[in-house]
Amino acid sequence: MSWVILIVSGVLEAVWATALGKSEGFTKLWPTVILGVALVASMGGLALAMRDISTGTAYAVWVGIGAALTVAYAMIFGGEPTSIVKVLLLLGLVGCVVGLKLVDTSH
Incomplete structure (x- = not known):
């Protein structure tokens, strides 16, 4: 269950990071509200997941x-400009995240 929480928390990190950009320095209400809710939920989920997953692995994932x-x-x-190199690098990053899950020995 910790891995599911960690993955959801990672998705929420992307939500708050995107909302941060869209808030235009906290001048737009709804992106700022979304940022706050997603940030708290993301950090809370990370903290919960770190009860069972090592700190380094959980944070990297x-x-x-x-x-x-x-x-x-x-x-x-x-x-954002797109290129084959960027897509390949993102796929490599995802591959590394999956690899960390596969080699994790904590239960």
């Missing part, structure tokens, strides 16, 4: 999921 989804969202919807 959380950041990796959040970073990959944030960049992917920006490439699809936000005007």
